[in-house]
Amino acid sequence: MLPFWPRRCSALAIDMKHRVREATQLAHATLVKRLDKIIALYLKQLAGACFI
Numbered sequence: 001m002l003p004f005w006p007r008r009c010s011a012l013a014i015d016m017k018h019r020v021r022e023a024t025q026l027a028h029a030t031l032v033k034r035l036d037k038i039i040a041l042y043l044k045q046l047a048g049a050c051f052i
Contacts (some may be wrong), residue, residue, distance in 0.1 A: 002038070005031065006045035 005028075012024040028046075032039050039046075 002031075002035070002042065006042050009046060 009024060009028055012020055015021055015024070
């Protein structure tokens with residue numbers, strides 16, 4: 001799942017519905033907490049979604 005998450009997260013982070021954006025952020029936070037240092041490989045791809 002991790003290789004596909006940056007694209008999915010970026011797309012869902014700009015969805016029109018507030019609930020979808022909120023659920024995306026909660027899922028992302030859970031993923032980052034669990035994967036800790038492994039997520040570093042994907043930070044460059046995830047940066048766009050974080051700054052929207």
